[in-house]
Amino acid sequence: xVAFKLAYRNLLxxxxxxxxxxxxxxxxxxxxxxxxxxxxxxxxxxxNDTQDWEIGQGQYWHPDYDKYDVYTINEAHQxxxxxxxxxxxxxxxxxxxxxxxxxxxQGRMQSILLRGIPPEQTLLKLPTDALNGDDxxxxxxxxxxxxxxxxxxxxxxxxxxxxxxxxxxxxxxxxAQVFNCDVAEADQGQLYIDFQVMQQMMxxxxxxxLLVSGSEDVxxxxxxxxxxxxxxxxxxxxxxxxxxxxxxxxxxxxxxALLAIFDTQILSIFRRKKEIGTYIALGLTRKQVVxxxxxxxxxxxxxxxxxxxAYGIPLFLWINxxxxxxxxxxxxxxxxxxxxxxxxxxxxxxSVLIVLVTSTIVSFIPARKIAxxxxxxxxxxx
Numbered sequence: 001x002v003a004f005k006l007a008y009r010n011l012l013x014x015x016x017x018x019x020x021x022x023x024x025x026x027x028x029x030x031x032x033x034x035x036x037x038x039x040x041x042x043x044x045x046x047x048n049d050t051q052d053w054e055i056g057q058g059q060y061w062h063p064d065y066d067k068y069d070v071y072t073i074n075e076a077h078q079x080x081x082x083x084x085x086x087x088x089x090x091x092x093x094x095x096x097x098x099x100x101x102x103x104x105x106q107g108r109m110q111s112i113l114l115r116g117i118p119p120e121q122t123l124l125k126l127p128t129d130a131l132n133g134d135d136x137x138x139x140x141x142x143x144x145x146x147x148x149x150x151x152x153x154x155x156x157x158x159x160x161x162x163x164x165x166x167x168x169x170x171x172x173x174x175x176a177q178v179f180n181c182d183v184a185e186a187d188q189g190q191l192y193i194d195f196q197v198m199q200q201m202m203x204x205x206x207x208x209x210l211l212v213s214g215s216e217d218v219x220x221x222x223x224x225x226x227x228x229x230x231x232x233x234x235x236x237x238x239x240x241x242x243x244x245x246x247x248x249x250x251x252x253x254x255x256x257a258l259l260a261i262f263d264t265q266i267l268s269i270f271r272r273k274k275e276i277g278t279y280i281a282l283g284l285t286r287k288q289v290v291x292x293x294x295x296x297x298x299x300x301x302x303x304x305x306x307x308x309x310a311y312g313i314p315l316f317l318w319i320n321x322x323x324x325x326x327x328x329x330x331x332x333x334x335x336x337x338x339x340x341x342x343x344x345x346x347x348x349x350x351s352v353l354i355v356l357v358t359s360t361i362v363s364f365i366p367a368r369k370i371a372x373x374x375x376x377x378x379x380x381x382x
Contacts, residue, residue, distance in 0.1 A: 018300070021260050025304035025355065028253040030312040033351050035246050037316070037341035038324060043239045044342050046182075047232055052125045054186040055231045056094070060084075060211040060223035065098075073098050073113070074162070077207045084211060084220050092215055094121045095208035097198050101161040103191065105149040112145075112191050114161065116198030123214045126186070130177035131194045138176035138194070142187030146178045153178055159191070163203045171201075182337070254355070257304075258362045261297050266366045290364070297363020301356040316343060 051057065065076035080088070080095060087093040097116035102109060117124075119131040131138050139159075141151065151157060153175055160170040173193070181187045199205065217225045229236075284292075323338030 018303075021257075021300055022303045022307055024260050025257040025300055025359065026308035026312075028250075028257040029301075029304055029308045029351060029355050030315070031253055032250045032355075033308075033312065033343065033348060034316070034319075034341065035250065036243075036347050036351070037343040038339060039239060039242055039246060040344065040347065041342040042242075042339050043235075045339060046235055046239075047228075049182045050185075050232060050235065051228060053181050053183040054124070054212075055228060056123055056212040056214050057216060058213045058225060058227045059231060060093075060213060060220050060225050062209055063222075063224050065209055065224075070100060073100055073209070077204060077209050078222065080206050080208055080211075081220075081222065084223070085206075087218060087220075088118075088211075091122065092213065092218070094118065094123045094212040094214075095195060096210050096212065097195060097202070097204065097207065098209040099161060099198070099202060101159060101191070103149065104158040104160070105151055105155075110149060112189050114159070114198065115190055115192045116195040117192055118195045123212060125181075126192060127177050127179050128192065131192070133176075137171060137173040137197055139173045140177045140179060140192045141175060142179055142181045142190065144184065144187040145190060146175075148188070151175050151178075161201060163201065165203065169201070254358065258358055261300055261359055262362045262366065293366075294360060294364040298356060298360040300363075301352075301359040304355065304359075305352050316341070 062076040062078055064072055066072045077097060084093060084095075088095055094117065099114050099116075101112055101114040103112055104110075117126065117128055117131075119128045121128055127140060130140050137159075141149070146152060149157070155175045156172045157175070158170055159173045160168060162168050173191075199207065211220070211223065213225075217227070320340055323340045325338055
């Protein structure tokens with residue numbers, strides 16, 4: 001406790017030099033917390049949006065279906081058994097029928113993925129209720145798809161597909177709604193149509209490619225269950241790659257702040273030799289004197305945390321109110337137009353501990369020289 005008081009008084013006595021070091025260290029601390037909070041916020045929003053719009057709590061795939069292999073899509077469909085139908089009727093599953101197709105907007109040819117989905121489903125946020133109505137074939141598309149095809153609500157477009165017998169057919173479909181979705185995979189190149197209408201078009205009888213689940217695995221025979229973690233792996237890999245690049249930036253910021261503390265400690269030991277000799281002459285052991293100088297470096301991080309909290313907390317609260325604007329966010333990845341950072345207590349406490357430990361270690365390295373100093377030489381200032 002005595003060593004802490006002495007260290008605190010020494011820091012206050014250093015005046016401007018101390019507060020310059022504290023300011024630089026507090027800035028590094030705030031930037032580390034902010035960047036990690038932004039990544040965590042993006043991760044939370046992206047995972048929630050992907051589950052709300054596309055994957056639910058998991059999906060049951062046809063055993064031969066592979067989302068990355070277009071050649072498996074047209075043949076990957078099978079009848080919905082009684083157990084699965086009961087789950088669908090109870091609102092726990094949403095069947096989807098997937099087939100490759102072609103549309104001709106403004107006379108141009110464009111390959112798309114046609115998705116049949118029940119209009120009455122409520123498990124996903126897709127506005128499928130717009131598919132209800134008369135016998136006219138309706139489709140809904142996302143904003144990215146609408147931009148790529150230059151289609152808008154009320155436009156008609158020629159849709160061509162191949163049924164289960166390999167016969168090509170075509171019909172005009174009407175765009176019933178353009179929805180705003182932050183999940184690129186649920187938008188780009190996707191056309192959604194009534195599940196039953198698509199079955200009639202393809203000459204399928206109560207068949208589906210996949211079933212979106214609103215709960216964990218309920219054990220459907222003949223289907224391959226894919227958990228949410230499996231389906232979100234690509235997003236997690238992207239987030240982790242951003243974390244790695246962020247850690248490099250954080251390391252550079254932290255090294256700059258720690259270098260300032262290191263230089264300050266070396267200068268202090270060089271200029272305060274008489275003070276060190278006085279401490280030893282008063283009966284303090286060499287370890288206690290080393291402890292004083294080491295604690296001084298550690299107190300830098302404590303003051304930096306307090307200073308960072310003084311201007312960082314209002315800044316974080318303001319950013320959480322307005323969010324971080326990424327513009328259109330049309331980057332082909334799952335990201336909202338506005339990302340709201342998420343600051344967990346683990347993030348804040350972990351960042352404080354990292355800064356505290358590293359600044360203490362950096363302060364201890366030059367302070368070790370005190371153990372080899374002669375008290376008489378120190379009192380003479382040599």
